[in-house]
Structure formats: C-alpha cells, structure tokens
Amino acid sequence: MTALKNDRFLRALRREPVDCTPVWLMRQAGRYLPEYRATRKEAGSFLGMAKNPEIACEVTLQPLRRYDLDAAILFSDILTVPDAMGLGLYFVEGEGPKFERTIRSAADAAKLGVPDMETELRYVMDAVRVIRRELDGKVPLIGFSGSPWTLACYMVEGGGSKDFARIKAMALNEPAALHRLLSVNTDAVIAYLAAQRAAGAQALQVFDTWGGVLSPAMYREFSLPYLQRIAHELDRGEGAERTPLILFGKGTAAYLEDLAATGAEGVGVDWLVELGDAARRTGGKVALQGNLDPATLYGSPEAIRAEVKRTLDSYRDGNGGSREGHVFNLGHGMSPDMDPDHVAVLVDAVHTFSRR
Amino acid sequence: MTALKNDRFLRALRREPVDCTPVWLMRQAGRYLPEYRATRKEAGSFLGMAKNPEIACEVTLQPLRRYDLDAAILFSDILTVPDAMGLGLYFVEGEGPKFERTIRSAADAAKLGVPDMETELRYVMDAVRVIRRELDGKVPLIGFSGSPWTLACYMVEGGGSKDFARIKAMALNEPAALHRLLSVNTDAVIAYLAAQRAAGAQALQVFDTWGGVLSPAMYREFSLPYLQRIAHELDRGEGAERTPLILFGKGTAAYLEDLAATGAEGVGVDWLVELGDAARRTGGKVALQGNLDPATLYGSPEAIRAEVKRTLDSYRDGNGGSREGHVFNLGHGMSPDMDPDHVAVLVDAVHTFSRR
Numbered sequence: 001m002t003a004l005k006n007d008r009f010l011r012a013l014r015r016e017p018v019d020c021t022p023v024w025l026m027r028q029a030g031r032y033l034p035e036y037r038a039t040r041k042e043a044g045s046f047l048g049m050a051k052n053p054e055i056a057c058e059v060t061l062q063p064l065r066r067y068d069l070d071a072a073i074l075f076s077d078i079l080t081v082p083d084a085m086g087l088g089l090y091f092v093e094g095e096g097p098k099f100e101r102t103i104r105s106a107a108d109a110a111k112l113g114v115p116d117m118e119t120e121l122r123y124v125m126d127a128v129r130v131i132r133r134e135l136d137g138k139v140p141l142i143g144f145s146g147s148p149w150t151l152a153c154y155m156v157e158g159g160g161s162k163d164f165a166r167i168k169a170m171a172l173n174e175p176a177a178l179h180r181l182l183s184v185n186t187d188a189v190i191a192y193l194a195a196q197r198a199a200g201a202q203a204l205q206v207f208d209t210w211g212g213v214l215s216p217a218m219y220r221e222f223s224l225p226y227l228q229r230i231a232h233e234l235d236r237g238e239g240a241e242r243t244p245l246i247l248f249g250k251g252t253a254a255y256l257e258d259l260a261a262t263g264a265e266g267v268g269v270d271w272l273v274e275l276g277d278a279a280r281r282t283g284g285k286v287a288l289q290g291n292l293d294p295a296t297l298y299g300s301p302e303a304i305r306a307e308v309k310r311t312l313d314s315y316r317d318g319n320g321g322s323r324e325g326h327v328f329n330l331g332h333g334m335s336p337d338m339d340p341d342h343v344a345v346l347v348d349a350v351h352t353f354s355r356r
Numbered sequence: 357m358t359a360l361k362n363d364r365f366l367r368a369l370r371r372e373p374v375d376c377t378p379v380w381l382m383r384q385a386g387r388y389l390p391e392y393r394a395t396r397k398e399a400g401s402f403l404g405m406a407k408n409p410e411i412a413c414e415v416t417l418q419p420l421r422r423y424d425l426d427a428a429i430l431f432s433d434i435l436t437v438p439d440a441m442g443l444g445l446y447f448v449e450g451e452g453p454k455f456e457r458t459i460r461s462a463a464d465a466a467k468l469g470v471p472d473m474e475t476e477l478r479y480v481m482d483a484v485r486v487i488r489r490e491l492d493g494k495v496p497l498i499g500f501s502g503s504p505w506t507l508a509c510y511m512v513e514g515g516g517s518k519d520f521a522r523i524k525a526m527a528l529n530e531p532a533a534l535h536r537l538l539s540v541n542t543d544a545v546i547a548y549l550a551a552q553r554a555a556g557a558q559a560l561q562v563f564d565t566w567g568g569v570l571s572p573a574m575y576r577e578f579s580l581p582y583l584q585r586i587a588h589e590l591d592r593g594e595g596a597e598r599t600p601l602i603l604f605g606k607g608t609a610a611y612l613e614d615l616a617a618t619g620a621e622g623v624g625v626d627w628l629v630e631l632g633d634a635a636r637r638t639g640g641k642v643a644l645q646g647n648l649d650p651a652t653l654y655g656s657p658e659a660i661r662a663e664v665k666r667t668l669d670s671y672r673d674g675n676g677g678s679r680e681g682h683v684f685n686l687g688h689g690m691s692p693d694m695d696p697d698h699v700a701v702l703v704d705a706v707h708t709f710s711r712r
Contacts, residue, residue: 163650163651163691164651165691165693166654168649168651168652168654169651169654169655172652172654172655172656172659172663173656173659212628215627215630215649215687216629216630216633217630217666251607251628254609254610271571272572272607272610273572273610274571274572274573293524293571293574294519295519295520295524295525296524298521298522298524298525299525299528299529300528303529310573335519335521337521
C-alpha cells in the first residue's frame, strides 16, 4: 500500500500535533453534489450504488475532488449488517430505510447469526479494497457500522420511527429477548468492523443514531454496554499502527464521560453541546469529532466562517488552550438541499482558522 | 367561584406537603380516548373543536371522568397566538400544524402585532370560563401557550420541520429580524397567558417544544432570554394566590439550572434526564414536572408500575429524601395508539406508590 500523504486525521485521533485541524463531513458523499445525483441516476438506486464496489468508490471519491477534505468515508449504509442477516433492506424514496422482515420476539432474535463477511458482505469489503487502491494514499479511509442499539431499532420497528413504540415495549416487556438481539448485533458489528479493517479501512466509526431517544436508565442498559463491548473487544492493533475507533451518538451528549471511558480513540459529538464543555468533561482522554450544526450550511459564507471559528475556539478553550485532539465535522449528516459552494467555505475556514 | 376540592397540583408547585404526588398527562385529552374520537367525528376538525368553547370544555373533561387526574388542561393548540396574528393556522391529517402565511423577513415580522385577547382570542377565554364553571372546583385548570421560539419555528418554517433550515438561516443571516419576531411573540404570549389567568386558568404552562434543536449558543440567544422575560414580566399574583408558571422544554435538560433560575414556579422535564439528577441540579428552587417516557404506556401494566415507582423514587432520592415539589407527568405528550386502560394503571400507581 502507498504511504499516506495526509495523516492529519489519524494524528488528531491520536491527539498528536498537526499543522491544522483535519475536517471531514458526515454524509459528505451525497445528494447535495450534482455529480452524485448523476451517478445515482445511472445506477438507479441507493442500494444499487452501495452494492457495486466501483460505483461506491466513485461516489466516495467525488467530494474529495472538490474539497480539501482530510478523510474519505466508505459509501455504504449503517444497516448492511441486518440486511446480510436476511432481513431484506430496501429504501422508499422520502421515507428512509425499511426491512421486509422484522424481529418481534425472542424466537425471531434466536434465528439470527453473524453473517459471513467475505461472502454475505463481500461487496463492502470489495468496496473498501477498491477505494483504498484508488485513494492511493491521498487521505485515510473510514469504515463504519450502525451501533447494536441503532440496528435493533430498525430491525424491530421495520424502519424509522417517531416514538420507537415497538422496541421500547420489547425493552419493557421482554428485556431478555432484546438483549439477545443486541448481543448478536454486537458480535456482528465487531466482526464487520474487523473485516473492514482487514480490507483496508484506516479508521472505524460506529453510528449510535438513535441512542438519544432512550431514558438514561435505558441507555445504560440497552446501548452503552454494547458500545463498551465493541471498544473492548474489537482488535485494532497497537501504537502508531492502531486503527482508531470513533463512537458517534446523536442526542447522547449526557454520556460523554462514559463514551470517553470506553477505550474508543474518538467520540463524535452532535451540536447540542458546547464543544469546549465536551472537551472539559472528557479531559483529553479521547479525541473529539464535531460539532457544527449542519444547518449552519444554510447560512451565508460570512456566517459559516464565524461559526467555524467559534467551534474551533470553543474546543481550544476547553482543551487547555490546545487545538490537538480535534477532528472538525458537523454534528450530524449533510442534507440534499445544501449548497456545494458553502461546503468549500467551511472546509477552507477550518484549515485557515486552525493553522498552527 | 367554588373552592378547589383537590389542590395537590397547586401545592406541589409551591413545594408544599401533599398526601400523595399529583399527576396529569400532557395531551391527556386526545385521540387515544374513544369518546374523544366520537366528539371529533361530530365536530369535524381539531380546530373546530378548539374554537368551540362547549366542545373544548367537553374534551377537556373527558379524561377526568375516567381517571383520578389532579389537573385539567385547556383543550387548545400551542399555535393559537400566531393564528390570531393572521397567519392562518390549519391542519393536514398526519402532517401536523401548518400556516397559510409565513414570516421570512424583517418586513414580515414588522407587520405583526399583539392580538386583542378578548376579541381575536375570545374563543380561548370563553373556553377557560366554561371549563372553570363545569369543573366546579374538582381540580385546577391549566392554561398554556407555545414559547416564543417554538411559535417562531412554525411561523418561519410554515409547519413542522426536520432540520429547521429556514429559521436557522434567519438566525445566522438576519438575527435582528428573528429577534424582532421573538420579541413580538413574547409580548403576545405574556398578554395571552395573563388573559387566560384573568379568565380563570389556575396554572400556566409554556411549551418550548423546539428549544432542543438549537446549539447551546443559539438556545441562549434565541429561546432562553424570551422564557426569562415571560417569567419576569407575567403578573401572576402573590403568595398562596399566585398562579404558578411551568416552563416545559423538550431536549433542553442541559439548561435546567437556567430554567430553574428564571423565577418560574415549575420546570417540566422530558425523559432524557434522570429525574433525581434534575432534582439535585435544581436544588429545590422550583417544582419539577415529569418525566416518564411516554412509550412506557406501550409496556405491560407491571412494567408501567415499575417505571412509575422508579421515577417517583428517583425524584425523592435527588430531592433530599422528600417527595415534595414533584408533579408527575410524562416527558412528552401521549399518542393516539395508547391503551386507555394503561393510563388508569399509571395514574393509580402514582397515587399508590407516593402516598405519604
């Protein structure tokens, strides 16, 4: 493999000095880019793109051709694992992901097993290999998965939900069944992330998108322990060769101390917490990734620059005056109606304002 | 007026001793009740019901006939004020509230004025008067409004939103225009709550439903100061005759200390914070209202009882061993698919487990 030409992102995750703060954006490969929409039109569907390694590679690289981003993220979905378990992932335009089959009982959960990574999820590993080859060391490649709890939400509800009535009823009435489901999900996520690492992913992120819908007691029973298990059990090497793990949660800022104590190298932070406070609370134990409100991209270039500067300075102030250990990102994913020119403003502002 | 037969709710808001913890439920008058659905079918529409004082009274009283609730809440909508400002509130089945006209600029905001309470919002005041008469002192009646920020969200977006792109763009690009809008909203909310009090409301609640979508910096600029102004400027009498004000926010647990310091008598707490922690953090400065996850009502009666007990005990443990100053409620409103029998289990469990 070619040596990495830009290792800012990996250095920041190790809390080492960098020339300026690295930046990438959740959902940076997406519908806001005309070239993405053109590729998608040709490919037909989101899943068709994700399951074709050459197309997945093409859309992964698209934002890197436009912007000076410091990391690439595999073009895929957080729900590939339950799809490979046989649940039948599909997408309805404007409604998000759905599953043909759902998990509603202990018996349903008992039938699930860890998919074989190099057969049932081979298309993901092939995409990782093709992207690594095409990146040619330009920036590191991030692999990812949904968290055990977030996968379970979709597996039980059968799709997105407003109130998560079914999975919360399961948590209340049949906690053992839900723990069985979360346990197999955790085994599968660990195997999946390990396989992505073996295929060439240089950092790994877990998206706990729905961790924030839980009461603290339920979060501590049904989400956090499984994130802890991933951080403990996922072999990611040692020293400078260690593949960093980032735990991202939406609406889970109340648990930053717990997430920082898992052993993960990085914690992704949404925009609902002041980043300086997050840095103070985690006290240098982990790198922090975040946390501009994505809606900032609807603001003017001047407003974007001001908010980027505020976020960078907030981190520095909470981190004892140092910018080390910060990966700049949004607090959540980008949206299709965002202006590509505003993304350029954001990326340039991060590098300019953080230059050491 | 008849003397109040059950004053648990008002005593709890004054943090005085009570025989057991009072309970009411956000959206307790609603579609989960067959009698509500029957009334609505006859009346035709939600707004038709809210704008007819006799029908509003009927649906306000329906849950009190079934359950041993300790407060009634006016049947109305959080968006009556902007409707009376001329924006044209309407409802699309399954899509929530919408406005025919929206506010997009400083010029739009400049045209808005405080509505006249006894003409343009007379139907609300009439409903309060009719309900007080029909309640005949059974339990206190709560009046309410949306918060200035939450009203502004609907006024700018024209309805619900996933990302609040328009109002956040306004906050970034034209903050003075947004402050002008929030300022007139605040004047109107204060006049509206004062008029409800004059008509007979015995407690007042402000719903900051969308406070939790803001970054801390934006919350402190665009929501909190206007809640503070309401708490300071709303005349609500003195001593035992004082009409308590409750500030409820969804996703705003990070600001509990600030909300407790506004001078409001009560703070409503969603289920995303441990109630004992909320009690510790607010240190007896205010009464707390909450905070069972509404989805608990999808659980079995046994699970509901266990969660009610856990919530009551959590409050007591965080409140120095005392149950005083707690109004039991859900952390958010009820949903149409909830089982009326489960509500009975919840209400009885609150009274039973908290009996002094």
